[in-house]
Amino acid sequence: MTLTLDDFDYALPDALIAQAPLAERSASRLLVVGDDALSDRGITDLPELLGADDLLVFNDTRVIHARLFGQKATGGQVEVLIERPVGEHEAIAQVRASKSPKAGSTLRLADAFDVEVLGRVGDFFHLRFPADATVIDYTERYGALPLPPYITRAAGEADEARYQTVFARHPGSVAAPTAGLHFDDALLARIRDKGVRTAAVTLHVGAGTYQPVRVQNLAEHQMHREQYIVPAETVAAIEATRARGGRVVAVGTTSLRALESAAQSGLLVAGSGETELFIMPGYRFHVVDALVTNFHLPKSTLLMLVSALAGMGRIRAAYAHAVAQRYRFFSYGDAMFLSRRAS
Template sequence: MPLTLNDFDYELPPELIAQAPLAERSASRLLIVGEALDDRQFSDLPDYIRPGDLLVFNDTRVLHARLHGTKTSGGQIEVLIERPVGPHEALAQIRASKSPKPGSTLRLADAFDVTVLGRVGEFFHLRFPDDEDLVQLLERHGKLPLPPYIQRAAGDADESRYQTVYARSPGSVAAPTAGLHFDESVLKRVAERGAKCAWLTLHVGAGTFQPVRVDDLGEHRMHCERYVIPQETVDAIAATRAAGGRVIAVGTTSMRALEAAAQEGPLAAGSGETEIFILPGFRFRVVDALVTNFHLPKSTLLMLVSAFAGMDIMRQAYRHAIAQRYRFFSYGDAMLLTRNDNAV
């Protein structure tokens, strides 16, 4: 029987949605999902890392992608950058009482004007001023975009805590949240265990929060995300494989980049765009284990982890996490999953 959206639904008490980070990154909880479920702290993760393992991190950095402004009519608007498409252009979501028309001008942050060039699917194509790089302009005038289920505006603490400690490539409008749990102490202990780290970049778009709107999952179309996989990372994965170690993706963003790049043949370095949609039955070619947060009901990310670890196993894990009052979503707790090649 084909899978439907309801196969990935669950009841989550609203109070379990984390609204703020804990005082320390690695103080969050970690659910080890294997033959049994084991409740640990994230600071215990290195205990589950073996000599010769390779952890692959996404080094993207979250942009100050949220801007407020006005149309020439005076109407208020809110702009959320989806992704830059050049040094002075971007695709964006716009909230307004009436959608702006192509050719119209918007005043943003009471500081500069942008031109609406047209529509690209559900997004608006915007042209920004030529006299300053887009990323620099956003850093000066924009605000950090927190996810829609965090019911507060971004504060000073979010400037550091909604970024990973290794973030360095600006381009995302949402954090790769599994990486938020890592601090320098955990990274040091991973190295002391004899494991290595590698890096890639996948810029997360605002589309990651868009709900699946069709019951027939075969009709769903993913948002497009850009990624870069360096040759050093490809070489590190090959060396890990040859030595019998595991490739551990830190976050679904790292996994999507690796698996997308390996769909047409051996994993190769380079850049590209992916709309990969991972459902149960997907054949994983690169990743052996996954560090990830808890995901929204009926979300494509819940479908991805169900494909990786098994639907029944993930249902048990989520029931356990809710019963044990784990914290959910971006600022919530984490899981360590192992690939289940017999997953159904």
């Protein structure tokens, strides 16, 4: 069967798109998707769904202040959204302007420094920052926190904390690994008190995560690139989990993509790299047994990913249930717990 973009569409009322976080991280609802049933729970029930032999794998990336405003040499206004740093002094970025800047031109950002436009990379631009500091140094000093395009307000002071996970360590993302936003220190303590182990990977989420799929035939879709690191200690933790009969539970699609990207040979290998892995129904999973994830946009590659893990029928039923029960959707929304469909 040839899958098309329309196979991953669903109707979502705008009122269900969460525009702000709840007062408490762990106040979110949790839809548990079983083989034959759906269960309405809360994220604080997660420890009950885990066994002492299981391993939770988090993404410890940190969101950078990736949105910068400035002017072209002609005086026209520009908005730059870093997609991903390339080395210390260059970046791939979205540039919004009345007319696209040309290679060799400069952009004055934050009325403080100039970047050179080196050229185009597909829909993005290749920019060179001044050599006296890193790209991330410049974004953290002059940039603004980016919120997803479906949040119809500017980032506020509360977002500085709430659009980061409590375990964020390594700066480089332009979007939060949102499944991790539900975890606070109290919930993590309860999980560890049960004996559940935890481990970390790093995947820096790029702005390309919001790029729409533009082809009906999904076999023609080209994924955006994202940088990832899978540490040796995480590989060892997964091997120990397998040895004791536990499950590897990814917290978020980004953790899942990092793990699966590092196992494309069939064997999970520690290391770093860039991934363009496109997970859709028919994909054979090598590492992940279960997933904690938020609800994803219609026709998105992330909806295709969860459909590959849990099965298209289960996901369609779960999303219809979530809409009917008025779950909160997307980055600041509620969560799901999915187990891998038996092959």
